[in-house]
Amino acid sequence: MIDISEQSAVYKNVNCRLVYLHLALKSGYHDTDRDMIDISIRNLAWQVGITVSATRHALETLQRYHLLTRQGNLWIVKKWTVQESITARPKTQRQQRAIDDEEQRRRQREKEERQEAAARKEREDLHASGKTQFMVWYEQQLQLADQGDADAQRAVTRHRETYEAHKESMTKKTRK
Numbered sequence: 001m002i003d004i005s006e007q008s009a010v011y012k013n014v015n016c017r018l019v020y021l022h023l024a025l026k027s028g029y030h031d032t033d034r035d036m037i038d039i040s041i042r043n044l045a046w047q048v049g050i051t052v053s054a055t056r057h058a059l060e061t062l063q064r065y066h067l068l069t070r071q072g073n074l075w076i077v078k079k080w081t082v083q084e085s086i087t088a089r090p091k092t093q094r095q096q097r098a099i100d101d102e103e104q105r106r107r108q109r110e111k112e113e114r115q116e117a118a119a120r121k122e123r124e125d126l127h128a129s130g131k132t133q134f135m136v137w138y139e140q141q142l143q144l145a146d147q148g149d150a151d152a153q154r155a156v157t158r159h160r161e162t163y164e165a166h167k168e169s170m171t172k173k174t175r176k
Contacts, residue, residue, distance in 0.1 A: 001079050007065045018048050019058040020067060020077075027077045036074045130170045138163040 001024055005011045010020070022044070027037040039047075045055035059075075062068035069076045090096040126133060138159055144152035 002067065004067065007067075010061060010065050010067065013058065013061060015048075015050050015054045015058040016061050018050065019044065019055060020062055022048050023068065023075060023077045024079050027075075027079070035077050035079055036071075037077065038074050127170075127173075130173075132166050132170065134159075135163060135166050135170070138166075 004017070004020060010016045023037055023039075026039070027033075027035050041055055041059065042052055044059075045052045048055065050058075059068065063070070067078050069078075090099055123133065126136065138156070141152045141155045141159075145156045
């Protein structure tokens with residue numbers, strides 16, 4: 001049953017509490033009549049033991065707070081809300097380790113996915129600017145070679161033809 005104490009206007013009114021409790025207890029629980037009750041206001045007042053006027057006021061208050069709705073002659077009582085299931089606590093250290101390991105794997109997968117997305121974006125940006133990753137690397141090596149780096153000079157000499165091929169390929173793609 002819903003904790004109606006969270007709605008102070010409902011909970012502080014004794015008649016509202018009595019009417020809600022009575023309707024929640026008397027409403028159906030089968031598939032065909034779940035949370036429904038067919039009862040007149042006078043009969044409800046008599047069963048609860050309050051005046052008809054107090055009963056009307058309680059019903060209006062319950063409807064205002066969406067704990068009760070009317071469909072023709074039927075009253076539909078809101079007795080429960082859908083909530084997320086509570087995760088059971090691990091009973092052993094082994095279960096806790098398994099949960100921790102799974103959480104670590106999930107975080108690692110998310111990190112890898114973010115890195116992959118960033119790399120994909122970088123490649124797309126490079127292609128949009130007319131370059132490949134190899135071309136960027138080669139140009140960095142070319143700058144280092146100009147500064148006197150011997151390893152960079154050898155790399156520039158060795159990969160010049162590949163760079164020219166990449167450059168030509170990208171030029172053809174941008175013309176299309």
